[in-house]
Each structure stands twice: as structure tokens, then as C-alpha cells.
Amino acid sequence: MDTPVLKKKLGLKERYAAMTRGLHWDTTYQPMDKVFPYDKYEGIKIHDWDKWEDPFRLTMDAYWKYQGEKEKKLYAVIDAFAQNNGQLGVTDARYINALKVFLTGVTPLEYNAHRLFAHVGRQFTGTGARVACQMQSIDELRHYQTETHALSHYNKYFNGMHSPKHMNDRVWYLSVPKSYFEDACTSGPFEFLTAVSFSFEYLLTNLLFVPFMSGAAHNGDMSTVTFGFSAQSDESRHMTLGIECLKFMLEQDPDNVPIVQGWIDKWFWRGYRLLSIVAMMQDYMLPKRVMSWREGWEMYIEQNGESLFRDLARYGIRKPKGWVQACEGKNHISHQTYAVFYSYGAAAAFHTWVPEEEEMAWLSEKYPETFEKYYLPRWNYWREQAKNGNRFYQKTLPMLCQTCQIPMIFTEPGDATKIAYRESDYQGDKYHFCSDHCKEIFDNEPEKYVQAWLPVHQIYQGNCFKPGVDPTKEGFDPLLAVFDYYNFKVGRDNLDFEGSEDQKNFAAWRGDSVQGAKK
């Protein structure tokens, strides 16, 4: 037969291009601007999408093969964990509270990432960028689903994990991650990638995953550890996409540099504020500590970040504006945040507690300049109060920052005894902020941030009761009505760990004596 004997073989790069970019054509029956309407309005100038370097070269055949293998292994571990009642192997039932924070605060973000990567995976004019984003879209769905499946078993035995979706849409502290992510999702496609793929996945992700996954390993939670490791190879692809997109924008046009710098400033600070809940988890909620927040910050941000921004300097990019304040905050934010959750322990769907003696000693050792000076005295006081049957619960609602939506708890740069307050006027109303950087983010885009669904405002406006609830009725308890709206099971999901159902059950299942059962 007359088949060509020596067929031309494509190299790996060319072959991948044929499998992806080669599929694209410039439309003519419909104008390209109508087919791809969303990637111009942010002002990012792209002259040549062909210059996009594929951050990874995975065709669907290879993707299915690798991922299918990973899923088989992961679900084998999840099944075995459930069958063997692996939840009884964790260090202490206090540990479960870290998982509650993760399931209600982080897992819903993975879902949002899935949908918004589908959006940008459809909308970028460049085919290479689209394919990479689409793969991330299904990866993120994977993370949402595997986290849900891994933690489903815990939900069967512990409180506070029963309504992650419902709570994420409503609960006051969960509006911090929710608004953070929705801020990214409602941005243009290039800002979305800068926010999620670069600032979060590339710059800050270690601060999220190392505490949770190493925390899980140290605390005997093999199910979560396995999920984390299984997600890691996906994450490394996502990080590569983040840095590639950033460099691509910077290389395409010098006019892009100030826009991108503004996004880096904004999203570094947004991410830093978001992570304060991780800081508290890491320093206070893991029965067996991995490393302190401060140590993580120094390793992953101060060291790695320094070299990253040295590398980006050639494009005219400098370190994010809030860098110095964030570095100063490494000594404070975990203590300030946990104190808020401790005092609002009735209004959270996880348990809080006063750190034990050796944990206080650990905090003193890890935070020699700040813990004993600023934070220990308060713990001693609260511990005394709790001993006398007077466990402190804050009963008023806090003022929130209009941008990050965290209560106004953070202190002035250089003075940890003074709460920082900032404000801006916009169209006749006054808006409040926790910091100069949150104020600046608002001032740059007030028309966006005035839309924020601030939980405290919404409660006061009567928007956080179930339909049909009558606040004028005799004996109406607004706080209980709000908890009902949140789907909190009062007395089971909330309050101190000491005396909780989680504590009692865990001890009974393990056959331990309950220290706190005497109460």
C-alpha cells in the first residue's frame, strides 16, 4: 500500500499544541468580540496569545489516567477510615474543630472555584489559557467532592458539620471566606486569576495547606492527610498556572504592570486577612502543634516571598503594599482572632476553649515578644472566670470591616494595645475598616464594596430570621432566632468544648474518662 513510510513525528510541544491550540479558529460568522466578550474590560492588553506558555501539558487521556488512579487510591483510604472508625484515632476531639472550620469555611470555596474556572475557561480568548483553566475547574470540583466525602464520616459522629452549605451562605464569620471568594469571582478574568491562581495558590497556599494537612498528620487524621496529599499534584499545576498568567500579563504590555501591581496589593491583603482564621486554628486548635503561625509566615512568606518578588522586580513589580504590616501581624493575629472566637463562642458552630497550661507555655515560647505581654493575662482572667462558673460569652454584635468583614479586632501598627479604626465616606454614608489596606481596597472600588452583605448589619435589619418569624411577638429572642436561621443546634454545635457532646461522646467511644464530665 502507498502509505507514507516515514511519517513526520511531532515533538511533545507541537503535539500538545495540535491537541489544544490547533482546535481553535477565529470566528467569522460571529465577531470574536462577541464570542469572547469578557477579557478586555479590565484594561489588560494582550497582543499575542500565542506567547502564552502552557503551564503544564496534559492531554485528556493522560489526565483521566492519572486522576483515575489517584481517585481509586484516595477512596480506598476513605472507605477504610470509615470502616475502622478512624475518627477515634485522632489525638483529641478538640482537633475535630479544625475540620469544622475547614468544611464550613474552605470547602465551599472549592466549589466556587470550580464554577468560576469554568467561566474563565470559556472566556479567555487564548486557547492555551482556556484549557488550563478548564482542567483547574474539574480539579476544583474534585477537591470540593473529595473533601466532602472525606469529612462526611466525621459529620456522622460530631456536631457542627451538618450544614456546611447552608452555614457558608449565612453565618457571620463565614462571610469572611465567602465574600473574599465572591470578590474574586465577580472580578474580571485576569483579576480572578491574579487573585486565586497567583496571590492565593502561588503565594499564600502553603499557609493554608501545610497547617491543615500537617496538622491532620500530627493529629492522627489519616483521611484528611490522604486527601491533602492527593490534591497536592493538582495544586502544583494550579500554582504553575498562577505564575504563568502573571508573567504573561506583565510581558505582554508595560501598561499592564500598574494594573497587576494594584491587584497584587489588593489580593495579598485580602488573602492575609482571610488566613487569620487559619492562624488561630494553627496556634490554638490543634492538640498537637505542627509549627506556629509565625514560623509558617517566616518560612513561606518572608523567605519564599522575598525571592519571588526579587524575581518579579525585573517586570517592575514590587512587594505588596501591606507587606510590612502583615509581617508585623505575624506576632498578633492568631491571638487576636482566637480571642474573638472564644468570646463569641456561643455564636460559632465549633467549640472553643481556654488553652491548657502546656499550650500556654508553647505560645509563650513561640511568641516571646508578644504572648505574655499582651495575651496571656487575658487568658488567665478568662480561665479564672470559667473556673468560677462564669465562662465569658460576648452577647453584643461586633462592628465589621466593610472590606474583609472581620470584626474590628486588629490593632494599630506599632501599638498592640489599641484597636485600629479607619473610615471612608461614600455617597453620604460612612464605612468602617480594620486597617489602612482594607480602607484603600474600598476606596479604589467603593461601588463594589458597598454591596457587601455584612452579617451584623443584616441581623440588625431583621434579614437573618427564618421566613415567617415574628420579631414583635412576646418573648422573642433575636439571637436564638438568628441561630435558628443559621441552622445552629444550640448547646450541641456551639459553646465551650468543656462539657460538650463531642467531648463526652469521644471519651465514651474511646473508653476514656471524661475530665470535664464532672461539671
Next chain:
Amino acid sequence: MTVELHAREIQPLRNTFTHTAYYVGNDRPASRYQEATLDVQPSDNFHYRPTWDPEHEIYDKSRTKIKLADWNVLRDPRQYYYATWTIARARQQDAMESNYEFVQSRGLVAKMSDAVRNKACEVLMPLRHVAWGGNMNNSSICAYGYGAPFTAPAMFHAMDHLGAAQFITRLGLALDEPAVLDAGKNDWLNAACWQPLRRYVEDTLVLQDPFELFIAQNLALDGLLYPLIYDYFVDDHIALQGGTAVAMLTAFMPEWHAESARWIDAVVKMAAVESDDNRQLILAWLTTWADRAQAALSPVAELALGNNGLTALQEVRDALDMRCKKAGIVV
């Protein structure tokens, strides 16, 4: 884990999450599909309007004219979640690798006549771009549709389309020189017989209603294209003329089409059964787009099957109408 632990009675406090139990009850554990999919999309108290679409919330039912009291009714009968989807596709991929080995070890490509090989390339290579359109459109359905039961399988379907486009690409590289891909693209862009289909695809790329897009892409176009190409052209025409290799190297496509049709039909059926308004809307969309698709595929059918092309296409159309009838849409 010690032996005493196993002996101890440990009763779960609940069997699943509240939002899952709402649909499946709390008296037994929910399935992985149910926990992964039902009511998992955020639905309340959105903070900001998308700067790219200020008329809508991030997730917004009003992007489509279809009205459902609860979008979680649009279940996937395959019950795919990421793990089951990717494991199923990995298995199909293994089968495809065996096919490649078989074709190579028997030298099946070399045994094809030039005429058959050229015909296969002429018809199949432009379809890389049709599949790529299907990828973009299903990404849209995932991004702008409402509710995970509807949108999650759409993203799987988008990636399946990419996989299909890559299978065709790989076929082209197995049958001929890489230039065959350029030739196919050139036909797609310029040859008269492909222009109605290209116009169809480009018109769907700008459709705004995700459910209409679902009908136009997944039911009307693919519902005609896949049987026409893979049953009538590849299996009944090319394979019988010594082109078994082509059938083996595209085996994924008809198998995938039959499998995903179960999902597509279930979605249509559930949406139509909810109200007469929905049924009328779907019927109108289907009629418009299936008529257009049939017209757009006519020159392709003739290119592929010569004089038998239009008859084959009409048979395929009749089969699609039957399929829709079973789903509650009578054309």
C-alpha cells in the same frame, strides 16, 4: 485500632449532611453522588454583582427562561461525581490504548486504501473543531447554568468534548502527516460544505441562555452528528471498505455519545415534566435548532455518504425525534 474498640457500640449521630438529607432522608447514609452534588451550589446572600455581568448574581436562575421550583431535580442517571467519571473515562482510555496497539500490531492503517483513508480524514478532521465548540459550550453551561446537578455533568461533558477532539487529532496523526490537521482546519474555515455547520457552531457560541445552549449543542447538534458520523459513516461505510482501523480508533465517540445521551434525555425530561411552559420552550428550541442542525449537516452527510447522505441524515433525525418523544418532547 484495638479489638475492644470494634466491640464497642458506636452509633452515628446522623447519616448525612442536612442539605443532602433534605432530598434523601436521614435514615440511612446518602450515596457519594448525592453528597457530592445535591444542593451544594451557594444560593443565598451573594455579596457583589459580577463586574462581567452586573444584571445577574454569580449564580442566577434568571439566566435561562426555563423555570424550575428546584434545580436539584435535574439528576444525572449515571450518578457521576468526579471520581466515578474520571475512573470510567480512564477505563475507556485503556480500551482505546488496546485498540491502538491492535491497529499498530496488525498494520491496519497501512491496509487501508488511499481513497478510504482520505475520505475518513476529509470528513473527520474538521470535526475536531466541532468538538472544540462543544467543549466551549458545555463550559458555558457549567459556568452560567444553575445548580450542581445540572452544571457538574456539563463540565465533565466539556472535558469529554475536549477528549473527543483530541481522539480525532490523534487519529489524524495516525492516518496521515500532521498537515492533515491543517487541511481539515482549512476545510472547516473555507470549504463550502462545512460553512453551514460552522455558522451553526459559531451561532451557539453566543447563545446566552444556558438551557437553550444545552438543547442546541447537546441534543440537537450532537444528537444528529454522532449517529450520522460514527454509526452511518464510520461503522457502516468506512469500516466495511477496509477502514476498521478508523472505527477502532474512534470507538470512544459512539460509546460516549450513547452513555451521555442518558444524562441529556433525563435533563430534558425532568425540565419538561415540570410545566407546560417549560415543555413549550424546549420544544421551540429543539425544533429551531434541530432543523438548523439537519440543514447544516446536509452537505456533510453528502460529503460522507454521497447519494445516501440525506436519507441517512433523515433517519438520524427520525431517531432523534423518537428520542425526544420518549423524553416528553413531541416535535
